[in-house]
Amino acid sequence: MKDPRRNARARAGLSLQSSALRSLAPHAVRALTTLASLATLTSCSKPDASTSTAPATSLSAPVATASAAPGPLKVSFVYVGPVGDAGWTFAHDRARKEAEASFGGKVQTSFVENVPEAADAERVLRDVVSQGNTLIFGTTFGYMDPMLKVAADKKDVHFEHATGYKTADNLRTYDSRTYEGAYMAGVVAGAMTKSNMLGVVGSIPIPEVIRNIDSFTLGAQSVNPKVTTRVVWVNKWFDPPKEGEAAQSLMDQGADVLMQNTDSSAVLGAAEKAGKYGFGWDSDMSKYGPKAHLGSAVINWAPYYKKAIGDVLDGSWKTGQSWWGVKEGAIDLVALADSVPAPTKTKIDTIKAGLKDGSFVIWKGPVVDSSGKEVLKAGDAADDKFLHSINFYVKGVQGNLPGSK
Numbered sequence: 001m002k003d004p005r006r007n008a009r010a011r012a013g014l015s016l017q018s019s020a021l022r023s024l025a026p027h028a029v030r031a032l033t034t035l036a037s038l039a040t041l042t043s044c045s046k047p048d049a050s051t052s053t054a055p056a057t058s059l060s061a062p063v064a065t066a067s068a069a070p071g072p073l074k075v076s077f078v079y080v081g082p083v084g085d086a087g088w089t090f091a092h093d094r095a096r097k098e099a100e101a102s103f104g105g106k107v108q109t110s111f112v113e114n115v116p117e118a119a120d121a122e123r124v125l126r127d128v129v130s131q132g133n134t135l136i137f138g139t140t141f142g143y144m145d146p147m148l149k150v151a152a153d154k155k156d157v158h159f160e161h162a163t164g165y166k167t168a169d170n171l172r173t174y175d176s177r178t179y180e181g182a183y184m185a186g187v188v189a190g191a192m193t194k195s196n197m198l199g200v201v202g203s204i205p206i207p208e209v210i211r212n213i214d215s216f217t218l219g220a221q222s223v224n225p226k227v228t229t230r231v232v233w234v235n236k237w238f239d240p241p242k243e244g245e246a247a248q249s250l251m252d253q254g255a256d257v258l259m260q261n262t263d264s265s266a267v268l269g270a271a272e273k274a275g276k277y278g279f280g281w282d283s284d285m286s287k288y289g290p291k292a293h294l295g296s297a298v299i300n301w302a303p304y305y306k307k308a309i310g311d312v313l314d315g316s317w318k319t320g321q322s323w324w325g326v327k328e329g330a331i332d333l334v335a336l337a338d339s340v341p342a343p344t345k346t347k348i349d350t351i352k353a354g355l356k357d358g359s360f361v362i363w364k365g366p367v368v369d370s371s372g373k374e375v376l377k378a379g380d381a382a383d384d385k386f387l388h389s390i391n392f393y394v395k396g397v398q399g400n401l402p403g404s405k
Helices: 012-024 088-102 119-130 141-153 178-192 207-223 240-252 266-274 302-312 342-357 384-389
Strands: 040-043 073-078 107-113 135-138 157-164 170-177 197-202 228-233 258-259 277-282 293-300 323-324 331-334 374-376
Touching: 012 073, 073 119, 073 207, 073 302, 088 157, 088 293, 088 302, 107 119, 119 293, 135 141, 135 178, 135 240, 135 302, 141 157, 141 170, 157 374, 178 197, 178 207, 178 258, 178 293, 178 323, 178 331, 178 342, 197 240, 197 374, 207 228, 207 384, 228 240, 228 374, 240 266, 258 266, 302 323, 331 342
Parallel strands: 073 107, 073 135, 135 157, 157 170, 170 323, 197 228, 197 258, 258 277, 277 293
Antiparallel strands: 040 107, 293 331
């Protein structure tokens, strides 16, 4: 399952993203799959010491009026998919629990899972506000316009939108630089492939995902110039059967190392079954394919969630946009397999150190697109505006982008 990663998406180069999203309507941009059932509001309580003990509450159940007495800051997270035990939503929920625990009794969190990127999202957002939550995190791109509507009506509530690009006085955006994890995975893939063909299962053809595919390819080519990449688009964020079918199609074409920008572990599972290699995405997925797993490109949302909650508690919260990566502790490549060569592991460590101190730049020219056009001149480094507007495959990625000629 973003990025997070940044957030200046309202750029001139976002035309492809906008058109792609419009063309997908009314389908969800993240996880309109099996999530059509009524979302259930679940309190943060789990049978462990790190969470609150408040009972689960149905969305349709009456909610008691908030007490006038001072109490903990109430924070709600709205998730597009099920929490599960791997992937995008799991990573957000793990960070939620860590953030809550770090503030002790000062904070009480809750979450709603399986909320599709559709009209129902606005209703859910209004409902969690009505329950006294004054800090709301919406964790997928498709919640952007519903959150803007609710924020306009609830000026005393702070809203945080993951992967979006629109802000308001009481709504800011946050994201993670997932392309950094994709690049490092590519370095490993380039060293491990025997066929010199990599495969990527893509979700939605928006700049965020295209950037990850390109970065994966650039990473692989940095150690193996012979590498090419093939892509199969599933046009959904979460659809395990479809993701598995796409993975098998890529392997049938000759790909022997797979990556995905989707939210389940199905691609890694398909690689395990076929005796190929793959990566985890968003969280550590090694248990889903112990033999296939080369590493997991993970997101750690906890640093940002702690900062956002702290900002509200101390009164310093203000609108803006954040895009965090390896430097801020938001992105990592973890659980590298024993089969990965020692020099490759050393190279990954060097890249991480360079990303932390700014001495290493992933998108630095010369970079050529798949048509042979130079998109970054030698020595030029891409700025965030460029990165947010990527709508091309780099050289080595085969095929055409959906919707392109």
